[in-house]
Amino acid sequence: MSVYNEKRQSLWLETWHRLRKNKAAVIGLVILVFLILVAIFADVIAPYDFRAQDLNATFVKPNSTHWFGTDNFGRDIFSRVVYGSRISLQIGFIAVGIALFVGGFIGAVSGYFGGIFDTLFMRLVDVMLAVPTILLAISIVAVLGPGITNLMIAVGVSSIPSYARIVRANVMSIKEMQYIEAARAMGTTNVSIILKHVIPNTLAPVIVQSTIGVAGAILSAAGLGFIGLGIQPPNPEWGSMLNAGRHFIRDHPHLTTYPGLAIMITILSLNLLGDGLRDVLDPKLKD
């Protein structure tokens, strides 16, 4: 067993080394880490309370007291963007987490055991896939009601089918591999095989998908906010800030510019990282 672990460790190290050579991916990673730090230390970084209103100082343009200016309630936009990182990252990671675990589980079980499980689960996935993701998410939010938690659930659940599919496809191809046959011949239980062999080897495409999935989840949340199914006030989620500020975009563009840029930079970094990981982990491009 220790041989496997060592091998896997050196595999990860190799991946890490290759990743470091991909400049774009490194930039993406650095930005992401920066954003996560901002989210964690928001209390320290933000100079104002994100809900503090000053109705006499509305629409202040960016200056030395308000780096990003103030919004229509006189709230400091910089502080709101900083706190917003918490919410947006939370939404992204948790939504993908839900999709990953539930979808991955379904996919793994379907792919490995096949038979009735497979047919049943995959028909269910087909049904969910037949409806465009955002429509599914909108429907779920309509059922559950607005709010951050429900938003995460909606975006997460609507993404389950794609993860199920990816994992299943991978598991199916791994299943036929020789070392799995060997393990089974040795008498290892199915559960053990799935946990120790199948899942670790499906990680590559799943990691790539998840990285990009976080980006997608953040954008979906913004989209839902536009339709009016977003976050409750006065939470400074970037998408809601963008949506609330768009009415003033012609005279006071700074209300949308900064949350918009924040979203863009986050999505960009996630995509760069994801692309880099794909380059690194895709066997066909290894040379």
Add this chain to the structure above:
Amino acid sequence: MVKYIFRRILLVIPVMIGVSFLVFTMIHFTPGDPVITILGETASQESIDQLREELGLNDPFLVQYFNYVKNIVVDQDLGRSYVTNRPVTNEIVSKFPNTLRLALLGVLVSISIGIPLGIISAVKQYTWVDNIAMFFALIGVSMPIFWQGILLIILFSVTFRILPSSGFNTWQQMILPALTLGTGSAAIVARMTRSSMLEVYRQDYIRTARSKGLGEFTVVVRHALRNTLIPVVTIVGLQFGFLLGGAIVTETIFSIPGVGRLMVDAIRQRDMLIVQGGVLMIAFTFSIINLFVDIMYAFLDPKIRAQYK
């Protein structure tokens, strides 16, 4: 192979039934009373009860579902909107072409931008050209659609006054919505083209072509491109789902009378039958497209074809 195709086509039916039941159930459990939503704050209890009775909403859940399915199968009748009382079928059929047109134009934009960018990136892999091209492609995907839309409108309609800001009848009116929608998936198409091209590029026959003395351009366009495009085509099919979703926001910003906007308004108003009918229609289109993609995939990739024998 033919058996596989036939089986896949047949599978569409249970999927549609599943979708209709799923949507019906979800709507039923969605909080929100369509009658009160429609009648508003001035309604008396009598009016509310009256309308509820008129719309058949007092029947138990399964009875309503059964009646609904019966109407579809026997009369091809998807019912009438609770809000406008217009036939659901007409509503959806009149708006579907707009959404389809928007999505297809979005596909056009995304491949017009994505494929050239991907090719350039692949040919100049790891140079600064590669990075810049990919960066530009990513910008499109990183901006929330509604922000992009409004910025484009302000830029082209207000500042430059060369394009209209709403509507979807003249070709000028179609440019901005298509751009807004298409740039999002351009990055993914570019990415796919790039990796596919990179793979094809290393093949022997490309080296042969180059050693024959053919110019780089000819090599790329005449020989490499064809095989590069195969996986790209399948990706584009998959992008359709993303585009249909993006159409919802685009239709609202640009005042396009499409199915996306219809769906969102219907969900908000709890106009059950429109939501039902719309989702069924969308799901059906989607299934057909997925089916097409799956078949293409199986057709082109011998490994997968073997699995489905």
Add this chain to the structure above:
Amino acid sequence: MMKKKSAILLSLGIIFGLLVAGCAPSTPTPGKDSLVVAMGGNPVTLDPHGSNDQASSRVHRQIYETLIYQTEGLDLVPALATSWTQIDDLTFEFKLKAGVTFHNGEPLTASDVKFTLERALASAFIGHIVGPLDKESITVVDDLTIRLATTRPFAPLLTHLAHPAMAILNEKAVTEGGEDYGTNPVGTGPFKFVSWDFDEKVTLERFDDYHATKALLREIVFRIIPDNTVRTIELETGGADIIFDIQPADVSRVDADPTLTLVRDANLSVTYIGFNVEKAPFNDVRVRQAINLAIDMEAVVNTVYAGVGSPAKGPLGPNVFGANMDLEGWDRDVDAAKALLADAGYADGFTTTLWTNDNLQRVQIAEIVQNQLAAVGITVEIVEVEWSKYLADTAAGLHDMFILGWTTVTADADYGLFALFHSSAKGTPGNRTFYANARVDELLDLGRTTTDQAARLAAYKEAQEIIRDEAPWVFTWTGENISGTHSSVRGFLQHPAGHHRLDKVSFSE
């Protein structure tokens, strides 16, 4: 291989061509006799009995007429009825104008009126506007005379008959139209229906056989443009000649633009924050008054509405018949608020919830109120509730505080007060504060039944004073209709209820 590639290219080309080709330019270029009006709402149906939404009314206002017309100045003048007499306490007799034809050529007769009124009474959507009419009493006396009565004395009957939902329909057209009548309306108005591209535009055309002064324009096209920012842009770039409902953020821009004209008038809507007066601590009038004193309504209105509309001093807007303009506003006085709270036993404040639906302005009001009440020790949690649940739950009295609006569509104090403050209207009919005051009940009953105008005014004046003092509401905002037109547009007048008539509109040279 080459054939395959060119085949693909060819099919792509064909697809592209088809996509772009089949599109005829159908947005009319604003000319001298065709008016393009852009609005945000989406008309639901052109059957006035099929819906009560403003977008539909705005369109069918041009197609239909009522017996009595309420002018922009809120005077009642003859329309399809040339005269009317009150026969007894409950009964009126109307004489119809002769020689009026519908758009389908049918003549207007009293039987059409009878048919219309009976159908209106049966409508779940607008039945409440005809409410007190006694169905059995509607009698056709002769082709041009009709008699009707109410079940009990109802002073504002004539204003109700002037409401656009009381449009007179042609019996033949409605019966023949069946379920689809709403998409093929036939009226007597200055414009007739031409076509309707759902969710996109409605086209109307001048009716040349109109019984009074013909419309000045040949054609009106109503364009549906939901996004407020884009709609203003359409006005600026010439895509529309008139736009309705300019958002507060764009008001100064349109005002400053020399090629555009801003049109703004007080409307009949009021926004309020209601208390549940049957629930502690809001059953104590001192608490309610304290909250009124703690809120700086000017600041709220300036921030949320950017100077559009005005802070409300009472429950009625300034142009409603019977509005008491002498009411004293609850100006901000934090110390007085704290004192009252202490008096009532809440020196340390309390925690409560404020409900709102997803209406943008209401949410913003909630955010500011939350902030301002914190200053007097009241912690407010904002809860956004889905619309129909919102209406159902406030009708059931499950709330603490809530934000809602009301439009006095008839511009008569009865409509603006009875449903909101009479004890018999608790719950669904409109009194969601569950307010009950015996004297107010008495006064509202009096106002509703006596036809003596002076007595009505006096009753409503007093009722409003009591309501103001007892503060079942935080009186928030009375609204404005804000439209914008191109500077070449003439004759555009806004009706306070929001459904503006367009037959006097024309373009200057």
